[in-house]
Amino acid sequence: MVSLSDYLILSAVIFCIGLVGIFINRTNIITLLMCVELILVAVNTNFIAFSHFLGNEAGQIFVFFILTVAAAEVAIGLAILTLLFRNKGSINVDVTNSLKG
Amino acid sequence: MMNTFQFDTALLLVALPEIFLLSSIVVILLVDLFLTKGFKQVTYYLTQFSLFITGLLAFNLIGHPETVIFSNSFVLDNMASVFKVFMMGATMVAMVYSRHYLTQHSLFRGEYFVLVLLSVLGMMVMVSGYSLLTLYLGLEILSLSLYTLIAIARERSGAIEAALKYFVLGAIASGLLLYGMSMIYGISGSLNISEISAFASDANLGSRETLIINFGLVFLVIGIAFKLGAVPFHMWVPDVYQGSPTSVTMFLSTVPKIAAVAMLVRILIDGLGAMHPYWSDLFMVLALLSIALGSVVALMQTNIKRMLAYSTISHVGFIMLGFVTGVVTGYGAATFYVLVYVFMSLAAFGIIILLNKKGFEADQISDYKGLSKHSPWFALMMLIVILSMAGVPPMLGFYSKFFILQQLVSAGFVTIAIIAVVFAVISAYYYLQIIKSMYFEDSEKEIVVSAPMDMKLILSINAILILVIGLFPDFWMKLALSLF
Amino acid sequence: MLENYLPIMVFIFLGIAFGVGPMLIGYLLGPSKPDEEKNSQFECGFPAFDDSRMYFNIRYYLVAILFILFDLEVAFVFPWAVVQSDLGWFGFIAMSVFLFLLVVGFVFEWKKGALEWE
């Protein structure tokens, strides 16, 4: 049988892949958003695994809401991205710099 | 399948402020759609009216016995009611100031007010959230409205960039927060704050459970620190503050801080209060870093919005120090601090907005040169606000810092208190810079205050109250203490 | 429980076989004698004018976003439809409030002209 820890380690690995993706794709906002999606899928897998092994549906309900929120969030994020493109003609922004002092 | 679900409609009265606010949002949204060009001000007055009524309804619920409804996902206690009343008041003041800014920069749109109301609704949900799910949903309602509010100035690429930065870092923070929540859920088996609290404060908690809770706590604390803007998760704060339209900066630097503190209290104190020894160390490091970096980097700023951003970071550090103490009076001091901070910050941004004209943002410190000659009254108001932010004695800002330090010392964190004082003194220097340019430097250009009467009046009251309440801080301190 | 997914697995394998099989047969059995002229692109005798990937107009984006939001709405209605007879009036009212809020959103987008097709 597959143990709970197998699922949790799988989602931890995916979570870290998402974080690394954010780290190395700092200037490419589209990929950055996809990495955030990856993190959320990892979190969701966590919740579902716990929910399954605890025999309690609260986790699955939470996942349903996370899916909703994340989809709405992406819609707004991409809308902001298109605005940026309209204004600047490119979407090349480093979102993590704070070097301006 | 048997439906054993029971729902008592009478208990809905407890959520009356939220229900009223949501209904008025719907009405305002629809009314604004059918208003013709000349009557757009109606939206503004309706917004103020519904905020006022919501505030009254929330005020009415102060002293109501603690009630939990919606299957343990909504709590009404004194903290929730008092925070809601303060949030309504602060939003009303912020809207008075915003109107001037929006008309000056042709950003006056009905959606602006609707989105502000929606974000206020999200904050109310957070303040009353009693399960991880509702806290998360409230946070997202708040964040999505704020992203949109920043980007509403869609011709300014600075604002769009700020919105995008806020969005991406906010989304990452939510991801981290959720990972922490999933761990807490996984080990305690519940999303509910009271059940998590019962689980965590169980005396027979095994080492396995403690390990997993601590593991989740790290992510929760990082997520909360991100949202509060504490160092080293502060990188969004200066850019967002600078890039956003000033009226949005004012709003997002004030009212959401109350909600963030409420969320912190719900998760880390109501829920995981038993784990205080584990998270307070993390908090202490974050708080000291915030105070240090906020105070030092602010010295180098020439843009006043950016300077206020760093000053916010150091204020956040002080607020977090209040939670490090681990005693109820310390939490009370932190709550008092956040309310005072909101009050001061509103006034500071109010004065920036007051000087705004079409095509003039008044966001450089050099724009304040010679303010005392052109408008002595508002220079005096600014002086009060600045002195209060620096923590000079008779002002409100002094007492908020003083209470935090007092609690720290009595809880035995003397070294921490001394470090905080040192940086507070350093930070006084950059506040003095503004005073110097207002009073002792001359400007080449005339500063004209063109704001409407209501804004001037509210702003003056706001600033004078900082001085007056500072003379009698005990009542407010007692109020803050009574919330825990 | 996983036994219940047997038909789906059979279906997947059949689908793959249908898709890959003919291509494989064509590749293995068909004669293949490529030369330069056969491999060159043609568009009425000219080389291609531009990239075959077209760029969409930004205007359609709003429609795509609104589609997602109403897609999510439907995701909430599905489970309700399964159990609505068990839920009784309470479920009905809960769903009415939910739909009412989205109808308000719909009125908003209609009146704003976001559904206008030029």
Add this chain to the structure above:
Amino acid sequence: MTFDQILFYVFSFWFIASSLAMIFSRNAAKAVLFLILSFFSAASIWILLEAEFLAITLILVYVGAVMVLFLFVIKMLNIDKSTLRAKFAGYLPLGLIVAAIIIAEMTLVLGGNQFGLDVVAAPARHAADYSNITVLAMQLYTTYVYPFELAAVLLLIAIIAAITLVHRNELNRKKQSISEQVNVQAKDRVRLVSINSPNKENK
């Protein structure tokens, strides 16, 4: 190895492999396709965990709509070709080292000692007539009615935001006004003018 385990490892392999391919992909459009593969593997894992409704929602909403929106934006903004990976290589080693350390630590915390089968026993599989969607729905509209309504508020915000940000109220846009077309009458369109032709006399 049981059949469950084989499935778990197969899907996990695809999940991890496609996620890695996504973050290292230099082409945004390909990254989206890899992410779709990740979502499919995730959905398969969720089905192993008996969360069928969520698995299908993930496919329908995410693969069916959200990923399409991503592709849409990539096509619209012309960014699938402009690779922005100038600093890519510089960050990579540091990122990988940090990630390896974090994964190792997380594996220690989440490993068999805390969540192994002997600590958390695997629950019995549900019977064939178990309906995941019914179980969730019975809770979603009763116990979780408050979050459910909040979700409606969230969708409302998203609608308002999308229109506020993207929609342009161009005054001079050419649009069809059907009522105007229907109400039109001959006298609005045709004007009969008598013209004295100067050429008449020369005929």
